[in-house]
Amino acid sequence: MMSAIEWAEKYRPKTLKEIVGNKKAVQDLQTWAEEWLSGLPERRAVILHGPAGVGKTSSAHALARDLGWEVIELNASDQRTAGVIEKIAGSAASMKTLFGGKRLIILDEADNIHGTADRGGMRAIAGIIKTTLQPIVLIANDVYGLTPAIRSLCLEIKFGSVQSRSMIPALNKVCESEGISCSSDAFQKIAESAGGDLRSAMNDLQAAANGKEVLEVEDISTSGRDVKENIFKAMQKIFKSTDCKRALEAARGLDESPEDLIHWIDENLPIQYACKDGNLEDIRAGFGYLSKADLYLGRVKKRQNYRMWRYASMLMVCGAAISKARPYPGFIKYQQPSLWKRLGQTRSKRDLRDNIASKIGEHSFKSMRYSRNNLLELYSHMLRDEEYAVEITAGLGLELEGLIYLSGSTKASKKLQKIYDEAQELLLEGKEESEEMEFFKTPAPSGNNAHVSPGSAVKIPGEKERKPSGKSEISGSLTSEGKQKILNCGFDISLEEISGKKKNLGSNPPDTLTSDGTKNKNASSLTEPSEKEALSGPEPLECTAFPEFSKQKELTNSEPVLKKVNELKPADLEVEATEVSKKTESKTQKTLFDF
Ligand SMILES: Nc1ncnc2c1ncn2[C@@H]1O[C@H](COP(=O)(O)OP(=O)(O)OP(=O)(O)O)[C@@H](O)[C@H]1O
Numbered sequence: 158m159m160s161a162i163e164w165a166e167k168y169r170p171k172t173l174k175e176i177v178g179n180k181k182a183v184q185d186l187q188t189w190a191e192e193w194l195s196g197l198p199e200r201r202a203v204i205l206h207g208p209a210g211v212g213k214t215s216s217a218h219a220l221a222r223d224l225g226w227e228v229i230e231l232n233a234s235d236q237r238t239a240g241v242i243e244k245i246a247g248s249a250a251s252m253k254t255l256f257g258g259k260r261l262i263i264l265d266e267a268d269n270i271h272g273t274a275d276r277g278g279m280r281a282i283a284g285i286i287k288t289t290l291q292p293i294v295l296i297a298n299d300v301y302g303l304t305p306a307i308r309s310l311c312l313e314i315k316f317g318s319v320q321s322r323s324m325i326p327a328l329n330k331v332c333e334s335e336g337i338s339c340s341s342d343a344f345q346k347i348a349e350s351a352g353g354d355l356r357s358a359m360n361d362l363q364a365a366a367n368g369k370e371v372l373e374v375e376d377i378s379t380s381g382r383d384v385k386e387n388i389f390k391a392m393q394k395i396f397k398s399t400d401c402k403r404a405l406e407a408a409r410g411l412d413e414s415p416e417d418l419i420h421w422i423d424e425n426l427p428i429q430y431a432c433k434d435g436n437l438e439d440i441r442a443g444f445g446y447l448s449k450a451d452l453y454l455g456r457v458k459k460r461q462n463y464r465m466w467r468y469a470s471m472l473m474v475c476g477a478a479i480s481k482a483r484p485y486p487g488f489i490k491y492q493q494p495s496l497w498k499r500l501g502q503t504r505s506k507r508d509l510r511d512n513i514a515s516k517i518g519e520h521s522f523k524s525m526r527y528s529r530n531n532l533l534e535l536y537s538h539m540l541r542d543e544e545y546a547v548e549i550t551a552g553l554g555l556e557l558e559g560l561i562y563l564s565g566s567t568k569a570s571k572k573l574q575k576i577y578d579e580a581q582e583l584l585l586e587g588k589e590e591s592e593e594m595e596f597f598k599t600p601a602p603s604g605n606n607a608h609v610s611p612g613s614a615v616k617i618p619g620e621k622e623r624k625p626s627g628k629s630e631i632s633g634s635l636t637s638e639g640k641q642k643i644l645n646c647g648f649d650i651s652l653e654e655i656s657g658k659k660k661n662l663g664s665n666p667p668d669t670l671t672s673d674g675t676k677n678k679n680a681s682s683l684t685e686p687s688e689k690e691a692l693s694g695p696e697p698l699e700c701t702a703f704p705e706f707s708k709q710k711e712l713t714n715s716e717p718v719l720k721k722v723n724e725l726k727p728a729d730l731e732v733e734a735t736e737v738s739k740k741t742e743s744k745t746q747k748t749l750f751d752f
Pocket residue numbers: 164165166167168169170175176177178179207208209210211212213214215216296297298319327354355356357359
């Protein structure tokens with residue numbers, strides 16, 4: 158009787174020797190694992206990548222079993238946020254096992270860990286790989302779905318489709334174990350229709366064998382799963398014959414829409430009809446048909462009339478078949494559309510760009526889309542100045558990868574690494590500072606005239622030396638405003654103006670306080686306010702990058718916010734803070750997006 162358990166699972170290979178095909182990949186995996194037995198290898202993680210059902214996951218588990226390693230697996234059904242990855246994989250990677258053996262950490266479907274917004278999971282993985290004391294295997298269908306940072310840390314091992322002739326002995330073994338007699342034609346049919354996916358072949362076999370003890374080729378065609386034409390075989394039929402009917406049948410048996418099929422034909426037509434004598438006539442004729450088919454595809458899209466797909470299919474398939482003036486014998490290695498590969502490669506780049514844009518959007522209260530279209534370039538421009546680059550990197554919380562992207566560079570140069578390191582220090586200082594901050598501390602007034610002014614109220618994180626003892630200070634609730642302020646310097650001017658402004662930077666007094674208070678340590682007039690300044694309230698913040706934005710916001714006697722600090726109660730201060738916050742915010746928002 159047939160067991161309810163899936164055969165693909167029941168007959169999962171137990172050792173690497175049982176893996177069918179992919180000998181080189183298995184050998185590379187074994188060699189990498191053996192390096193772990195004599196210390197830390199150069200690459201502490203491998204990426205096993207390739208199509209579905211070819212033995213990637215099975216190889217990882219078989220390897221662990223062969224070497225007697227423990228396994229910790231995080232698969233796609235687990236919640237895989239940065240926190241979970243760090244907690245489970247991170248601790249497993251850093252801790253030793255009970256008896257000193259190794260522990261294999263397997264991250265299945267690693268190319269599906271992040272969405273567009275949160276790249277934290279990928280970052281966490283990269284961090285773990287750098288320091289892991291235990292071997293890590295990442296499994297992915299699309300290696301381009303992993304970030305370049307991860308890929309640069311890993312050894313990449315490619316698994317290919319399992320050849321149908323290699324599948325047959327494995328299927329035969331299953332039949333023997335299950336007590337089923339299967340004809341060789343039936344095996345052949347299952348193996349060929351599986352398209353290199355051994356899991357599918359096992360499933361087909363199990364479905365066809367349901368309730369039977371003898372399997373013939375006819376049983377396979379009536380089994381549950383449709384037998385689909387293999388795309389490479391279909392390409393062969395389309396390009397090798399001049400019979401339109403045959404070519405169309407091959408195309409109909411495919412599981413591809415005309416929109417995808419046209420890419421296959423487009424990619425392979427010039428490969429198939431290439432002539433040694435340089436005659437391009439057949440290729441030209443073929444592309445003529447393809448362009449007409451493409452017109453129909455465009456109409457389908459525009460009018461949503463899918464009946465026109467048939468004309469598109471006919472033009473592309475029959476056109477490709479009849480456009481040749483002579484036969485083209487011999488084996489041709491057909492290729493997957495390179496456009497798809499390129500799209501795969503750019504996917505991670507697009508994700509990164511959108512992630513940066515959403516960070517900019519958070520700071521500028523704009524949508525990710527707006528930031529992507531309008532602000533990315535501005536920030537990129539500002540990054541060119543090393544001085545602001547650190548502030549921008551810290552303010553946006555950019556990772557090195559994001560910094561590389563935004564700077565337009567292709568790799569982490571020493572300069573970028575320095576900017577990144579300084580930004581991390583800046584963030585750390587800001588963090589420590591905010592931990593130390595006493596919220597709503599009522600300052601001891603140094604004179605009766607001490608006032609709370611909008612300029613003095615804003616506490617900027619990272620403003621290290623600015624701890625006046627004798628002046629009013631409203632902080633805590635305004636820290637986010639302070640963060641905003643860092644990046645506000647000069648956003649209300651146009652891109653063209655920036656280059657002009659930059660010339661002025663050299664003439665800025667080096668000892669003035671920048672908006673975040675971190676750059677110019679000698680800003681004595683502001684960092685350590687004089688007695689007079691303390692009495693009249695501290696100077697408003699000054700932006701050295703663009704001096705016109707640091708104009709003192711002078712307070713007049715009529716300003717309602719003016720109160721004596723020593724008369725203020727905490728509640729008053731809170732109200733004051735809100736008012737100040739509103740004022741700062743309205744100024745900020747206006748200036749940010751006016752350009
Ligand atoms: N090369 C192989 N050798 C032996 N069995 C295989 C092989 N490939 C697939 N199988 C069978 O298919 C099942 C699924 O294989 P596995 O999970 O290793 O595929 P995968 O490449 O990791 O696929 P996915 O990317 O979908 O996870 C296995 O349990 C096994 O029964």
